[in-house]
Amino acid sequence: MTPRGARGAGRRGRGVAxxxxxxxxxxxxxxxxxxxxxxxxxxxxxxxxxxRHTGRGWAAATAPVAAWRMTSDQAPVLWPFISAPGLPPTGAQMGIDQLSGGSFYADPLGWVLRDDVPVTNPNVFAFGKPGRGKSATVKAFVLRMMDFGYRTLIVGDPKDEYEKLCHALEVQPFAIGHGLPARINPLAFGPLGAGWEHLDAAAAQARAAVVFARWLTLIRGLVGSQRIGDTRVPFGPSDEVVVKTALADLTGYAHGQSRLREVTIPQLWQALDTPTDALVTECRYASRQQFLDGTRLLRDALGQLVTGALAGLFDDHTTVDVDWHAPIQSLSLSRLEPLGDDAVGIALTCLNSWGRAMRETATPGDLRIVVRDESWKQLRLGPEAVKSFDADLRLSRRDGDIQFAVAHKPSDLLSAGDTGSQAVTIAKDLLHLADIKILHGQDAAVAAELETLLGLGPIARDLVTGWAMNGKGRALWCVGEQAYKVQTVLHPAELEIAFTNDALTGAA
Ligand SMILES: Nc1ncnc2c1ncn2[C@@H]1O[C@H](COP(=O)(O)OP(=O)(O)O)[C@@H](O)[C@H]1O
Ligand SMILES: [Mg+2]
Incomplete structure (x- = not known):
């Protein structure tokens, strides 16, 4: 038997270590x-x-929180604004995105180029009640985009409110009105007329097609803006043939001349009023009398432009020499105001055509913002005016222009014609040609059309008629399908430039 001590020592033993x-x-x-x-x-x-201490947020009773359960694709229906992803911080810093609390940047061309922003064209439509800050937002936008190389063209400034902006940039705007020296020929060749004599036949043909198409759009718009009673003067294919043939004759294109002559509207009218035998046969009329009878409406409508309210403004060769490299160019039209909205609208149509001519040879990288403030005055002139506007918006993707149109309310576009008419259909389509819409405050009366024409839901609609009405510069920016609640913030210097209440403060 092992002694107790020895057994104990054995159990404890030495450890492995x-x-x-x-x-x-x-x-x-x-x-x-x-x-x-x-x-x-x-x-x-x-x-x-x-x-339970002062200042620790202790509540005597718990808040009655309602629990909702839904899938992630149902949630945006109840909280539509929470889910909109932020836009990239590129382009003009416009102000505050009220939902995220961060900065809101506008960069229409940049958005078109990005796959994560659902925008396919850089056109902008701004709507809003007068005095809500539409023009101020435009001015801030163009000013801030200048840092990125954009130049601005104001095609028609009916209230001369861009003059302050031009002066700030040391540019003198052109004033158009009776008694003033500035004349603009809407039938000018523009830069496309330069170097025509060096072109080969095919290139000359291609250029002619561009120039003639622009002229026809213009004449169609001008003739179509005239009225017979309640209806607009129609401009059919026969009228088109007559105008095209006369223009080809007058410019010398029909005779194969290498150097083309610039034509004015009175010259065109004259050519149609006293037709040559060649013109009559070329347009396939049996006699001079038949030609005169067939083109009476066309001639009288053109004659109205030559002898009517705008006589002396758009009926001679261009006298202004525009510096296309200046940061901004503007055409002040306030002197036409007493002649009525139609006269201003016709002037805008002429200026559009002229402005488009100047853009036909835009070089890549020459970025422009083309502003059409009070564009509703032009759109009210009937279907042809709407078509001409439509053509400009469609071109923007090709030229890289940002077309910025300002109107009061979406239904302004519909005043071009009767319900269901072609003009109204085109006008509705126009809304789709602008993927970016800036909705400033509107009266409750306009609420219904925000839903039917722009497809806004009730939450967005209420923001436009409620929140946006309670502050200047507040707007709902619809970028593709997404909406942003934005407050434009102006620098004091910009506020000075954008101030349009001079007349009101003067009266007060
Ligand atoms: N974001 C803003 N912040 C402060 N004032 C503004 C703002 N936007 C516009 N305003 C002021 O409101 C007035 C009307 O603006 P304006 O742009 O002319 O309106 P609209 O073009 O919609 O008729 C101007 O005097 C301008 O100074
Ligand atoms: Mg304005």
């Missing part, structure tokens, strides 16, 4: 953790109603 040490092998010792007192407590238990 000791045993190995006795044979000369030292096992590494495990490091001891260093203790520096107690770790600080990061989280504390908070009672359900908060800490």
């Amino acid at each position: 000791r045993l190995l040490a006795d044979f000369g092998h030292d096992l590494p010792a495990s490091p001891q953790p260093v203790r520096n007192g107690r770790e600080p407590r990061l989280f504390r238990y908070a009672p359900k109603r908060g800490q």
Whole structure:
């Protein structure tokens, strides 16, 4: 039997470490953790109603929170604005995105080029009640885009309100009105007329097609803006043939001349009023009398432009020499205001055609913002005016222009014609040609058309008729399908430039 002591010593024995040490092998010792007192407590238990101390947000009763359960594709229906992803911070910094609290940047061409922004054209339509800050937002936008190389063309400024902006940029705007020297020929060749004599036949043909198409759009718009009673003067294919043939004759294109002559509207009218035998046969009329009878409406409508309210403004060769490299160019039209909205609209149509001519040879990288403030005056002139506007919007993708049109309300576009008419259909399509819409405040009376024409839901509609009405420069920016609640923020210097209430403060 083993003695108790020996048995006890045997059970305790030497540990493995000791045993190995006795044979000369030292096992590494495990490091001891260093203790520096107690770790600080990061989280504390908070009672359900908060800490019961002054200033700790303690509530006597818990808030009745309603729990809702839905899938992620149903949630945006109830909270449509929360899900809109932010836009990239490129382009003009316009102000504050009220939903995220961050800065809102507008960069129409940049958006078109990005796949994550659902925008396919850089055109912008701004709507809003007068005095809500539409023009101020336009001015801030063009000013801030200048840093990125954009130049601005204001095609028609009916209230001369862009003059301050031009002066700030040391540019003198052109004023158009009776008794002023500035004349603009809407039938000018524009830069396309230069170097015509060096072109080969095919190139000359291609250029002629562009120029003639622009002229026809213009004449169609001008003739179509005249009225017979309640209806607009029609401009059919026969009228088109007559105008085209006369223009080809007058410019010398029909005779194969290498140097083309510039034509004015009175010259065109004259040519149709006293037709040559060649013109009569070329247009396939049996006699001079038949020609005169067939073109009476066309001639009288053109005659109205020559002898009517706008006589002496758009009926001679262009006298202004536009510097296309200036940061901004503007054509002030306030002197036409007493002649009525139609006269201003016709002037805008002429200026559009002229402005388009100047853009036909735009070089890549020559970025422009073309502003049409009070564009509704032009759109009211009937279907042809709408078509001409439509043509400009469609070109923007090709030229890289940003077309920025300003109107009062979406239904302004529909005043071009009767319900269901072609003009109204085109006008509705126009809305789709602008993927970016800026909706400033509107009266409740306009609420219904925001839904039917722009497809806004009730939440967006209420923002436009409510929130946006309560502050200048507030607007709902619809970028493709997404909407942003934006407050335009103006610098004091910009506020000075954008101030349009001079007359009101003067009267007060
Ligand atoms: N974001 C803004 N912040 C402060 N004032 C503004 C803002 N936008 C416009 N205003 C002021 O409101 C007035 C009317 O603006 P305006 O742009 O002419 O309106 P609209 O073109 O919609 O008729 C201007 O005098 C302008 O100074
Ligand atoms: Mg305005």
